Amino acid sequence: MGKIFKYGKDVDTDQIIASQYLLYPTIEEMKTHTFESLDGDFIKEVQPGDFIVADENFGCGSSREQAPAVLKACGIKAVLAKSFARIFYRNSINLGVPVIVCSEVYDHVERGDEMELNMEEGYVSVNGEKYACTRVPAYMKNILDQGGLLASLDRV
Amino acid sequence: MGMTIAEKIIARAAKATEAHAGNIYVVELDHLMSNDGTTHLTIDMYNKLKNRKIYDKSKLVWIVDHNVPCDSPKTAASQKKMRDFAKENGITFHEGDGICHELMIEKYVNPKELIFGADSHTCSYGELGAFGTGVGCTDYLYAMVTGKSWVLCPETLRFNFTGELQNGATARDLILTIIGRIGANGANYKAMEFAGPGMKNLTMSDRICICNLCVEAGAKTALMEVDDIAKAYLKEHGREAADGFVSDEDAVFEKVYDIDLSEIVPVVAKPHFVDNVSPVSEVEDVKINEAFLGSCNNGRIEDLRLGASIIKGKKVAEGVRFLVSPASREVYDQAMSEGIIETFMEAGAIVVNPNCSVCWGSCQGVIGEGEVLISTGTRNFKGRAGDKNSFVYLGSAATVTASAVAGRIVGADKI
Numbered sequence: 001m002g003k004i005f006k007y008g009k010d011v012d013t014d015q016i017i018a019s020q021y022l023l024y025p026t027i028e029e030m031k032t033h034t035f036e037s038l039d040g041d042f043i044k045e046v047q048p049g050d051f052i053v054a055d056e057n058f059g060c061g062s063s064r065e066q067a068p069a070v071l072k073a074c075g076i077k078a079v080l081a082k083s084f085a086r087i088f089y090r091n092s093i094n095l096g097v098p099v100i101v102c103s104e105v106y107d108h109v110e111r112g113d114e115m116e117l118n119m120e121e122g123y124v125s126v127n128g129e130k131y132a133c134t135r136v137p138a139y140m141k142n143i144l145d146q147g148g149l150l151a152s153l154d155r156v
Numbered sequence: 157m158g159m160t161i162a163e164k165i166i167a168r169a170a171k172a173t174e175a176h177a178g179n180i181y182v183v184e185l186d187h188l189m190s191n192d193g194t195t196h197l198t199i200d201m202y203n204k205l206k207n208r209k210i211y212d213k214s215k216l217v218w219i220v221d222h223n224v225p226c227d228s229p230k231t232a233a234s235q236k237k238m239r240d241f242a243k244e245n246g247i248t249f250h251e252g253d254g255i256c257h258e259l260m261i262e263k264y265v266n267p268k269e270l271i272f273g274a275d276s277h278t279c280s281y282g283e284l285g286a287f288g289t290g291v292g293c294t295d296y297l298y299a300m301v302t303g304k305s306w307v308l309c310p311e312t313l314r315f316n317f318t319g320e321l322q323n324g325a326t327a328r329d330l331i332l333t334i335i336g337r338i339g340a341n342g343a344n345y346k347a348m349e350f351a352g353p354g355m356k357n358l359t360m361s362d363r364i365c366i367c368n369l370c371v372e373a374g375a376k377t378a379l380m381e382v383d384d385i386a387k388a389y390l391k392e393h394g395r396e397a398a399d400g401f402v403s404d405e406d407a408v409f410e411k412v413y414d415i416d417l418s419e420i421v422p423v424v425a426k427p428h429f430v431d432n433v434s435p436v437s438e439v440e441d442v443k444i445n446e447a448f449l450g451s452c453n454n455g456r457i458e459d460l461r462l463g464a465s466i467i468k469g470k471k472v473a474e475g476v477r478f479l480v481s482p483a484s485r486e487v488y489d490q491a492m493s494e495g496i497i498e499t500f501m502e503a504g505a506i507v508v509n510p511n512c513s514v515c516w517g518s519c520q521g522v523i524g525e526g527e528v529l530i531s532t533g534t535r536n537f538k539g540r541a542g543d544k545n546s547f548v549y550l551g552s553a554a555t556v557t558a559s560a561v562a563g564r565i566v567g568a569d570k571i
Contacts, residue, residue, distance in 0.1 A: 061276065
């Protein structure tokens with residue numbers, strides 16, 4: 001179980017991690033600024049195993065891989081959205097962060113609700129209801145299962 | 157079954173006879189561009205690999221352009237890491253020469269190529285018939301080490317242009333209008349292809365501006381046919397005027413839009429979304445604190461000429477900062493030789509070096525709480541240009557320059 005942080009549509013990567021922190025030497029130094037402009041309480045409240053639930057086009061904007069990287073460093077277990085922007089989606093898979101398209105859950109949850117994710121069977125449970133998620137395509141699932149793209153590279 | 161330009165480029169890169177939308181292909185990359193926004197992280201990941209090797213260093217181009225000149229010790233450390241690695245490994249390297257996409261277009265991109273860039277505006281290369289797409293540093297590293305990657309072949313949205321831009325409208329107004337119409341995710345995962353008889357009325361600078369901004373509609377890439385105008389550009393920049401691909405007559409487009417260029421009017425994108433588009437005439441009471449002319453979208457010589465023609469003999473409004481940043485050294489040199497830099501300086505503008513500058517919101521011209529910026533930059537997200545409670549409007553070089561003179565948002569016809 002993890003609690004939900006709920007955000008709206010078109011959450012861009014500048015809001016996830018702003019430009020002025022991107023050249024910090026490490027992700028650990030950047031992560032305390034996650035969602036700084038959007039939600040100043042996020043970094044105080046987030047716990048490992050928590051979820052982000054969002055409306056359409058989550059992660060639009062720049063290609064900064066720092067965006068999914070700081071979410072991962074904050075312990076976010078998965079991001080569920082009605083849809084994802086392309087580069088954010090791909091970067092997340094490459095880092096081993098589950099990004100799950102779920103059209104229904106957004107409209108039925110609030111911030112702080114406790115949710116459970118069943119990746120294998122493709123659903124989430126929250127507030128006594130189950131919501132089906134779209135399966136990650138097999139090619140990308142394989143990357144996720146390995147723990148990200150670089151894990152496969154190390155075996156080259 | 158016919159193929160689109162995007163499908164033909166992916167088929168070529170996959171060494172396959174055909175490629176079609178919806179399928180995943182393993183492809184070989186022609187160029188790999190990376191800038192100082194993420195390269196320090198790429199190097200850290202590279203150094204943790206068991207088998208460290210670069211597949212083909214001649215494909216790599218590394219460009220320091222985001223924080224130039226450097227703004228802090230932390231940035232200095234990250235940029236030094238990039239500089240040292242490039243030198244040790246013989247990687248083509250630029251620093252202070254201009255914005256990465258402008259340099260790629262001026263020096264490296266060729267028709268039919270498939271290019272990964274660790275920057276979302278890598279979709280800028282379509283006017284040369286190349287499929288450029290933005291990736292993160294893990295994808296970049298994988299391609300740097302193996303020479304390959306995987307791509308999901310995109311559907312194509314086709315835009316047929318007729319007519320000619322008029323009434324003070326520019327290519328910037330055209331692409332903002334298109335994004336406003338289809339939305340910030342209207343082309344998510346897709347290619348945007350531009351064609352039709354109106355193309356002959358668009359300069360290379362116009363075309364770069366159009367392709368560059370397509371990621372703001374979510375597009376994976378933007379593509380155009382390589383016509384005589386594109387070939388002339390390649391020749392002028394010392395490259396072979398090679399043919400590009402053309403979509404087959406029976407190619408499948410997900411959707412086709414017909415756009416009469418003569419109907420486009422000057423527009424701005426209002427805070428905080430690029431698809432929040434209105435005619436300039438509807439926001440003319442908005443006072444500004446800062447104006448910015450530059451970026452990979454509108455920092456070329458044509459944009460500076462347009463701005464200079466508007467501001468010549470006038471002054472920047474009192475209390476307004478007007479920053480001008482040519483997109484590259486080549487543009488800067490040209491602007492100096494034409495007296496354009498002088499014109500801006502006489503008007504009271506702050507002319508800075510070629511770099512991402514105000515558009516990047518981190519090292520130059522950062523705006524404070526409650527302040528309003530009008531910019532030719534690429535994005536107007538919340539906090540993009542500085543304080544989280546600031547406001548960015550996006551417009552053409554003409555609208556931005558006119559607004560700098562007026563001290564409020566106005567069309568160039570109003571000053």
